[in-house]
Amino acid sequence: MALTDRTLINTILHECHDSFAAGHLSEDRTLERVKTCSWWPNWKKYVAEYCQTCDRCKKANRATGKKFGMMIQIQEPKSPWEIVHMDWVTELPPGGDRSYNACLVLVDRYSKTPMFLPCHKDDIAMDTAIMIWNKVISHTGLFQNIISDRDPKFTSALWTNLHNLFGTRLSFSTAYHPQTDGLAERMIQTLEEMIRRFCAYGLEFKDSDGFTHDWCTLIPALELAYKTSIHSSTGKTPAMLEKGWNPRLPYDTLKKDLVDIHPTASSFKIMLDKARHHANRCMQDSFKYAKERWDKSHKPPYFKIGDLVLVSTLNFNNKKVQRNLNITLQDHLL
Structure with a gap:
């Protein structure tokens, strides 16, 4: 089915990605679903952008790839047990x-x-x-x-x-x-x-x-x-x-004939x-x-103060939802 109406296109995308039966699955799987029922100009690019900007997917998916940030040295102590x-x-x-x-x-x-x-x-x-x-x-x-x-x-x-x-x-x-x-x-x-x-x-x-x-x-x-x-x-x-x-260790007894300074x-x-x-x-x-x-394989963050970013919820204490069912990322204003 060839589509030209934007509203109908969004309906197809919702049914092929957002609905319970679609399961908010990956971009590739959504492409396969859309391909079986419809077509429109630049449809692959449209589907890719739709999946990549899906707020629910971003917050629920596990963060992949290397973490941002260059290595920063911890303040070194000046004496033992500081x-x-x-x-x-x-x-x-x-x-x-x-x-x-x-x-x-x-x-x-x-x-x-x-x-x-x-x-x-x-x-x-x-x-x-x-x-x-x-x-x-x-x-x-x-x-x-x-x-x-x-x-x-x-x-x-x-x-x-x-x-x-x-x-x-x-x-x-x-x-x-x-x-x-x-x-x-x-x-x-x-x-x-x-x-x-x-x-x-x-x-x-x-x-x-x-x-x-x-x-x-x-x-x-x-x-x-x-x-x-x-x-x-x-x-x-x-x-x-x-x-x-x-x-002193047990083998130090073997050194008894040596000069002890x-x-x-x-x-x-x-x-x-x-x-x-x-x-x-x-x-x-x-x-x-x-x-x-470390710095060879990492890059500095590109976000700045005032940006809205997604942060990991790994160390958040949300007692209302079991950890394995909680979203992995949530909105945070820097």
Whole structure:
């Protein structure tokens, strides 16, 4: 059927794309539907524009393609435990005396020192705050900032609970970075690989003396192993940058016949300052390399303040609609 009337054309497009029976399907599928029932001049271009400007499709479809934006460097800390990356390893088998099934991973951005804290995947912000208060704060002091890709409301509640545990009226800052440089994510991958190497053939691991361990009992040793290994981005061990010395390990007993040199306080400070200066230079070089790689395949945003744009609803808390049925994008005025 050849069409010339604009109203009839729009009716055909509605029936072939917008109606329940058409299902708001893709541009190609809409073209196939229209082709079976009608024709008009430049009909393919008309159908393509209709589908590409469909508001409902834009808001419901998953955003594809690479995200806009060039890499921006996070404010680098000047000392250990100023900035902490936080993430979780989940879906672990029950372990420990409380059947933990997850592990909270904290990574110091400055020294790359990790802390692994067995926990439960359904722990609320208060549970996490108490755990950090009991097991972390006495070793590190208070963080200046926490970087996490978790729900910002969770991170805010965590800060509030730590604030209450300190009994202070000072306010703490928080940062929500849905796309950071992946420090905690890489640490999680490393931790999972270390656990897997010991526990891959069962939920429990027996050592050479016959003692049985699950993944929870391995955590302190695995944490120590990482702290005393040289990090690729700093050229130093996390322990050396954090404390100025490497903790003693079992194989250090083999060195008892070697000369043990203890530096004086002044030479120790010089050594630590040199190590941290070297680490800072390595981190800057590492960021420069990562930025060059990122920026090659990304472009800056073309929108500006005052534009109406579509933003992801991934981190919006809409209790009225289940997450998998909610629209993925919604209008937002910059």
